Amino acid sequence: MGEVALNKLRIEANKTCDGDLLEAAKAEPKLHNLISIIDQITVFKDTPVDALDKLLSLFDYRKYIGVKYAKDKEKAKIKQEILIVLY
Numbered sequence: 001m002g003e004v005a006l007n008k009l010r011i012e013a014n015k016t017c018d019g020d021l022l023e024a025a026k027a028e029p030k031l032h033n034l035i036s037i038i039d040q041i042t043v044f045k046d047t048p049v050d051a052l053d054k055l056l057s058l059f060d061y062r063k064y065i066g067v068k069y070a071k072d073k074e075k076a077k078i079k080q081e082i083l084i085v086l087y
Contacts, residue, residue, distance in 0.1 A: 012027075
């Protein structure tokens with residue numbers, strides 16, 4: 001989302017949603033997936049580790065690491081180890 005679109009969203013949020021950007025973003029088709037992810041993550045607001053786990057699973061981050069660092073196996077291994085340490 002660019003600066004102009006964000007400013008339009010802010011204006012709309014101030015007009016119709018008491019300034020709540022997330023609430024205003026729900027009406028924007030391009031932001032639907034982002035809002036859906038935020039809604040799913042906020043369920044775990046009291047358990048941050050569970051929130052992180054949910055976020056990583058939604059993006060299939062472990063698979064992403066394998067693909068992104070396919071040519072650099074050591075870097076992929078380090079990234080995977082960081083995830084293990086977080087848990």
